[in-house]
Amino acid sequence: MLVMVLTWWINHSVPYKKLELKQVALYGKSFKLKLPVLTRWGSHVDCMDVMLDTQQAIKSLVCDSRQWLEEVTKPEKQRQPSQTTMDVLDACEDPQFWRDIRIVRDHLKPLKVGQQGQFRCPIVTELRMCSRQCCTHFVF
DSSP states (O other): OHHHHHHHHHHOHHHHHHHHHHHHHHHSSOOOOOOOBTTBHHHHHHHHHHHHHTHHHHHHHHHHHHHHHHHHTSOTTOSSOOHHHHHHHHHHHOHHHHHHHHHHHHHHHHHHHHHTTSSOOHHHHHHHHHHHHTOTTSOO
16 A cells, blocks of 8 residues: 555655645655665665655645545546545545554564664574575575
8 A cells, every 4th residue: 555655646746746845834844755666675664764754744735635636636537536546545544554654664674774784683684694504596
């Protein structure tokens, strides 16, 4: 769901610009939303951090301007907004969506820090040891 929400905001330039203005009004700066890179799981932590940093702005914009967001992103010649738009806006208003992002980010963050060498993560250390001893066909 996170990737779908990020993709929706990034692909809709008018709502994204309005989100940037809301961010500047609330935080004094704007945060660039980024999609995670499949092979770089540290980028998942980065995109979750940005989403959580801008959570208040997203929720506020959706709450204050939901009808406008539905209208401006509606496909041409259709009376109703797309199901994707409805799902994304519902997710942005759902407190469980934000809790889930925080939980996953909190689980992944130590692995990202371990990858950067700032913290010895036992899982990463074990994978490295395993790759040297027996799993030579895997690249870690």
